[in-house]
Amino acid sequence: MVKGIWSIFLVLTTTACLLAAGCVTTNSAANNTDAQITFTDLAGREVTLDSRPETIAVGFYIVNYLMVGGDDALDKLVGLAMDSWDGTRYGEYAVFTSTYPKLLEANGEIVNIGSYHDDTLNTEKILQLKPDVLLLSPSQYSANNEQVKTYENAGINVVVIDFNSNTLETHTRSNRILGMLLGKEDVAEEQIAAYTAAVNDITSRLADANVEKKAVYVELGNKGPGDYGNSYSNTMWGSFATQAGGINIADGQIEKYGSLNPEYVIASNPDVIFIGGAIWSGDTNGDQMRMGYTISEETARERLKKFTERPGWNVITAVKEGEVYGIDHGGLRTMIDYVYLQYIAKALYPELFEDLDPQATMEEFYEKYLPDLDYTGTFMIKLDAT
Amino acid sequence: MADRDGAAIYQAIVRKRAIVCIGSLIGLVLLVLADLMIGPSWIPIHDVVTTLFDGPNGETTSTAIVWSVRLPMTFTCIFVGASLGLAGVKVQTICNNPLASPYTLGLTSGAAFGAATAIFTGFSIAGILWLGTAVLAFIFAGGVSLAIYMVGKMKGMSTITIILAGIVMNFFFVALQQLLQYKASAEVAQLIASWTFGSLTRSSWTSVAVSGCILVVCAIFVTRYVWQLTALTTSEENAKSLGVDTESVRLKMFMSASLLTAGAVSFIGTVGFVGLVAPHCARLLVGEDQRYLIPASVIFGSLLMLAASITAKLIGGGSMIPVGIVTSLVGVPALFILLMKTRRWE
Numbered sequence: 001m002v003k004g005i006w007s008i009f010l011v012l013t014t015t016a017c018l019l020a021a022g023c024v025t026t027n028s029a030a031n032n033t034d035a036q037i038t039f040t041d042l043a044g045r046e047v048t049l050d051s052r053p054e055t056i057a058v059g060f061y062i063v064n065y066l067m068v069g070g071d072d073a074l075d076k077l078v079g080l081a082m083d084s085w086d087g088t089r090y091g092e093y094a095v096f097t098s099t100y101p102k103l104l105e106a107n108g109e110i111v112n113i114g115s116y117h118d119d120t121l122n123t124e125k126i127l128q129l130k131p132d133v134l135l136l137s138p139s140q141y142s143a144n145n146e147q148v149k150t151y152e153n154a155g156i157n158v159v160v161i162d163f164n165s166n167t168l169e170t171h172t173r174s175n176r177i178l179g180m181l182l183g184k185e186d187v188a189e190e191q192i193a194a195y196t197a198a199v200n201d202i203t204s205r206l207a208d209a210n211v212e213k214k215a216v217y218v219e220l221g222n223k224g225p226g227d228y229g230n231s232y233s234n235t236m237w238g239s240f241a242t243q244a245g246g247i248n249i250a251d252g253q254i255e256k257y258g259s260l261n262p263e264y265v266i267a268s269n270p271d272v273i274f275i276g277g278a279i280w281s282g283d284t285n286g287d288q289m290r291m292g293y294t295i296s297e298e299t300a301r302e303r304l305k306k307f308t309e310r311p312g313w314n315v316i317t318a319v320k321e322g323e324v325y326g327i328d329h330g331g332l333r334t335m336i337d338y339v340y341l342q343y344i345a346k347a348l349y350p351e352l353f354e355d356l357d358p359q360a361t362m363e364e365f366y367e368k369y370l371p372d373l374d375y376t377g378t379f380m381i382k383l384d385a386t
Numbered sequence: 387m388a389d390r391d392g393a394a395i396y397q398a399i400v401r402k403r404a405i406v407c408i409g410s411l412i413g414l415v416l417l418v419l420a421d422l423m424i425g426p427s428w429i430p431i432h433d434v435v436t437t438l439f440d441g442p443n444g445e446t447t448s449t450a451i452v453w454s455v456r457l458p459m460t461f462t463c464i465f466v467g468a469s470l471g472l473a474g475v476k477v478q479t480i481c482n483n484p485l486a487s488p489y490t491l492g493l494t495s496g497a498a499f500g501a502a503t504a505i506f507t508g509f510s511i512a513g514i515l516w517l518g519t520a521v522l523a524f525i526f527a528g529g530v531s532l533a534i535y536m537v538g539k540m541k542g543m544s545t546i547t548i549i550l551a552g553i554v555m556n557f558f559f560v561a562l563q564q565l566l567q568y569k570a571s572a573e574v575a576q577l578i579a580s581w582t583f584g585s586l587t588r589s590s591w592t593s594v595a596v597s598g599c600i601l602v603v604c605a606i607f608v609t610r611y612v613w614q615l616t617a618l619t620t621s622e623e624n625a626k627s628l629g630v631d632t633e634s635v636r637l638k639m640f641m642s643a644s645l646l647t648a649g650a651v652s653f654i655g656t657v658g659f660v661g662l663v664a665p666h667c668a669r670l671l672v673g674e675d676q677r678y679l680i681p682a683s684v685i686f687g688s689l690l691m692l693a694a695s696i697t698a699k700l701i702g703g704g705s706m707i708p709v710g711i712v713t714s715l716v717g718v719p720a721l722f723i724l725l726m727k728t729r730r731w732e
Contacts, residue, residue, distance in 0.1 A: 088571035117572045222573050223580075226516030228587045228706065230576075253704030259580075262587055263455040264704035266447060267427030280574050286510035286518070311590065312454030315447050329573075 037180050042173060043141050043160035052183055053132035053157070057113055059121060060137035061174075062103070063092065064163055064334055067369050068175060068191070069182035074100055076182070079129050081114035081121065081140075088117040089330050090279035091293030091377060099373045119143035126151060133157045133181060137164060163333035166236055168199050175335055187369070191335040198338040198361075199243070202345050205352055206245040214348050216246035217260075217270035217318070220329060221277050221289025225306045228265070229276075230257040236332060237276060237340075244345035246272070266312045272347055273318040275307050276329035291328040293377040300326050300378040308383065323347070328379040336365045343380045403678040406671045410685045414464075417692040421460045424696055426704050427451055462589035462653070463691040463709075465597040467660055469650035471687020472605060473643040474661030475668065475680055479615050480636045481545045482622075487662035488647035491534065491548075492555030493527045494658060497651045499559040500526030502566045502578040516588060516653075519581065523652035530555050531644030535637060548640075584655035584710025586695060593653035600649035604642045605684070611635055612676040619674050657710045660690050663717040670724045690717055 035051040057079030058065050065073055082105055086093040102109045111129050114121035119140045126134060127150070134156050141148065141160045148158050159181065161174035172192050179188025218237040220229040231250040232238030235257065241248040249268040250260060277291030277300065289303050304326045308319045318324055325347055331340055339358035346353040359380060366375045422438075423431050433448050434456075442453040470488060477486045488494055500522035503509065510518035534551045541547040563582075567575045608615075614635045617625040625632050651657060668682035694712040701707065 084569070084571055087569075087574070118568075118575075220573070222577055224510075224515035226514060226588065226590070227585070249704070259585070259587055259706045260704055261426050261699070261702060261706045263451050264426040266450050266455065267429075268704070269447065278573070280577075281506065281508060281571060285513050286508050286515045287513050288508070288515060311458075312450030315445060315450040 039177055039180060041160045041177060042138060042162035042170060045158075045160065047157060047159055049133070049157055049181075053181055055129075055131040056133045056135060056181065057111070057126060057129060057131040058135045059114065059140045060116075061135060061161060061163055061333075063096070064161075064175070065135065065178060065182075066096075066100075067335060068178040068184050068188050070184070070187075070369065071372075072184075073182050074102060077102070077110055078131050079111040079113040079126065079134075081116055082112050083115040083120070084118075085116040087281040089292075090281070091295065092330055095293040095374060095377075099370075121147060123147045123150060126156065127154050130154060131156060133159055135181075136160050138162045139164070166239060166332055166337070168196060171195060171335060191369075195335055195338050198342060202244065202341060202353075206345070206349075209349070209352050211245060211349050211352060213245060213247050214271040215249055215268060216241040216244075216272050216274070216344075216348065217249050217265055217268065218274045218276065219260075219307075221275040221303070221307065221326075222280055224287040224289075225310050226287070228259045228262055231260050232257045237274065237327070240341050240344055241274070244341055244348055246344070246348050262310075262312065266316060269316055270318050271321075272323045272325070273307075273316070274325045274327050274344065274347075275304060277303065277326050278329040289326060291326050291378055291381070292330045293375065295378045297378050297381060300381050301383060304381065304383045322383060324383040326378070326381045326383070328377070331379055336362055339365075340380065347382070399673070403672045403675070403682075407678060407682055407685070410682065410689060414685055414688055414692070417689060417696065418460060418464065421463065421692050421696050421699075422452070422456055424699050425451065425456055426699065426702070458589045458591055458594050459586045459695065460692070461594040462586060462597070463695045464688045465594060465601050466650040466654060466657060467664070467687035467689070467691030468684045469597055469601045469604075469646040469687070470657060470660040471664035471668070471683040471685070471690075472601070472608070472680065473646040473650070474687070475665035475683035476608065476615075476639045476643040477661070478665050479619055479676070480639045481548055482619065483545055483549055484666065485662075486549055486552070487665075488643065489658045489661055490556065491552030492530050492557075492559060493552075493644055493647045494651055494656050495556045495559040495563065496530030497523040497527040497648060498582050498656050499563045499566075500524070501581045501652070501655070502563045505577045505581065506566045506570050506574060517592075520593070520652040524648040526559075527648035527652070528644055530559065531641060535640055538640075539633075539637075548636075580708070581655045582710075583708030584651070584657040584713070585706060585708040586654060586698075587706050588654045590653075597649045597653065600645055604646050607642055608639070608680060611639065612680065615639070616674065616676040619676070655708075655710060657691070657713050659714040659717040660687050663721050664690055666721055667724055670728050690720065693720075 037049040037052065039047055041047050054076065055078045056076045058077060059081045062080055097104045101107055105112050111125055113126050121140065121144050134151055136158060138160055151158055159177060161177055162170045163174055175188045175192055179185040218241055219231050223229040231254065233248060233250045233254050233256060238248050238250055249270055253260060275289045277289035279290055279292060280288055287303060287306050290299055304324060308324055313319050327340055331337055339362045342356045342358040346356050362379065366373055423434055429448050429451060434452055437448045437452040473488045477488060477491060478484060501519045504519040504522040509522060511521055534548060534555060537551040538548045567578045570578060614630045617628045617630050618632060618635065622632055664687035665683040667686045668679055672678040672682045690713060694709050694716045697716055698707040698709055698712045
């Protein structure tokens with residue numbers, strides 16, 4: 001009974017805090033004269049918009065854009081860089097275009113302004129389209145420095161956001177900008193608050209617990225078991241592995257990412273192994289690791305198993321104890337990617353994070369912010385102990 | 387008197403050649419041992435030795451490392467290096483041109499395009515991506531050599547035609563591969579790029595068996611033609627007047643060189659420099675006599691690959707530096723030293 005009252009009190013205070021946070025941001029947004037919006041973007045540029053944009057072209061981060069803006073944002077969307085979207089993130093492409101047919105190039109409702117993956121922008125189309133705002137990733141911005149001047153001369157406001165760096169700070173700032181542009185400050189701040197709380201929770205629990213650190217190996221499974229794909233040191237999965245309290249065996253061996261020597265992997269004897277999966281073009285009956293939207297658990301597990309059968313892996317602790325996991329490589333760079341941090345932390349120290357349910361947290365997020373989206377798929381999976 | 391002098395000189399030459407061959411063979415054995423002893427885990431040497439004698443069925447980390455990682459890599463180095471050395475010496479001899487190599491003739495870029503196609507389309511055999519990649523690489527390398535041969539045959543198998551056709555093929559397939567790389571998504575493009583670096587992480591007992599078998603078969607095959615090949619190095623007319631069917635010899639050598647190259651690069655990826663450098667090193671030391679040149683090229687090919695593998699392991703630490711990059715870094719100084727020591731470039 002006492003516990004029940006206590007939890008009601010907790011819920012009430014949390015709600016109050018969230019409301020207060022919402023008010024604060026509304027106030028700060030109001031500091032911008034009525035409609036004017038001013039902020040510093042993720043390339044460090046001062047951006048001032050006279051009014052909230054009516055039309056937006058998205059060079060990158062369409063998923064983040066919709067997560068903050070929902071259906072309203074879809075109405076504002078006039079252009080999207082979508083060449084090879086299907087080849088790069090097939091699952092994401094399939095799910096988003098079927099949920100939001102507007103995103104299909106063939107439907108002709110929005111203009112294709114460039115490439116999804118290699119920073120190529122179609123300047124002519126962008127100038128012709130003349131959106132109020134053009135959203136770019138940092139690499140699109142640096143690869144198209146000269147063109148950006150042309151866009152701005154034509155009256156297009158270029159805004160750079162960054163979800164690729166995968167840090168709390170860049171995620172927060174980028175999401176806040178999306179909120180301002182889309183008039184969804186409350187949604188943006190809510191997502192930021194949840195993200196911050198989740199990251200801080202993991203850090204503080206680890207700091208208090210004083211656990212014996214476990215060795216982690218993370219590999220991108222795009223080469224299949226026959227060859228060793230990239231591992232990551234202080235970036236992407238590598239930084240998650242460290243934040244989750246693991247000792248990343250790739251640290252100090254590679255700059256950012258690269259393949260590790262098979263002998264080094266075996267000799268390092270990791271306690272836990274994560275293999276990143278996705279749907280890479282063409283691969284239907286192959287052995288590349290598959291994860292993400294549209295992928296069944298069965299397929300993911302089947303593919304994951306083959307990695308554990310690599311020559312010499314029988315002696316690795318993680319393999320012997322079934323501590324081998326699949327994670328969706330496309331899951332990074334969104335405001336819900338902290339569930340992977342939680343997942344890795346829980347895999348490493350199950351007793352410490354027993355109450356966390358990353359899968360459920362992710363599902364709630366989708367239900368709340370993208371209720372129409374059919375997010376069926378496999379995003380995090382454990383290979384059952386053999 | 388003059389006769390005896392001639393015989394003495396010949397004997398001295400033969401002795402020198404034999405010493406070079408035996409010396410490099412000893413060097414090969416030493417490098418094989420070094421390659422087996424060196425690795426990022428630095429297992430003590432006596433552990434490596436006992437693990438080798440204990441066989442592949444242990445459950446220890448040393449067994450896994452020595453039998454599943456180091457041995458396949460070492461054997462791959464030996465066979466790939468030897469195959470490329472042999473292919474290189476054959477191509478140089480039949481083209482009568484020191485610049486010819488499996489690489490300049492487009493065989494390697496054909497293989498790379500085949501591999502890129504497999505990676506791009508996700509082509510796999512029996513559900514295994516690397517096997518699909520290797521098989522397509524093999525088919526394309528073979529296709530390129532057939533095409534060059536057809537062109538050569540129409541134009542009487544003249545050396546200039548063969549080389550020109552090869553260079554054209556090279557550009558063509560490099561462009562095709564770049565097109566695929568451009569069209570592919572970032573992660574797939576990175577896969578294609580990494581294939582073209584030639585990495586020992588792709589070696590396995592299967593690749594060892596395939597490249598080893600091809601090497602042995604082709605090596606035995608070529609021994610039947612050493613005299614014809616030696617005659618061919620003097621000049622086309624000389625060889626013909628000695629009764630050599632030059633066109634047929636060129637065809638056979640060319641096709642077996644393609645097979646060797648395909649077998650070597652299909653599994654581990656492009657290794658460019660060995661096919662060019664190994665025969666030159668050998669030629670500088672033993673001369674044109676094919677009876678010595680061929681085995682010396684084969685040994686030098688293996689030596690280069692092993693030296694590259696050891697270097698990569700020493701500088702790489704826990705990361706895997708692609709051996710294809712290191713072969714050039716090791717091969718260039720080796721060739722330069724030999725060039726400087728030899729008075730004259732033939």
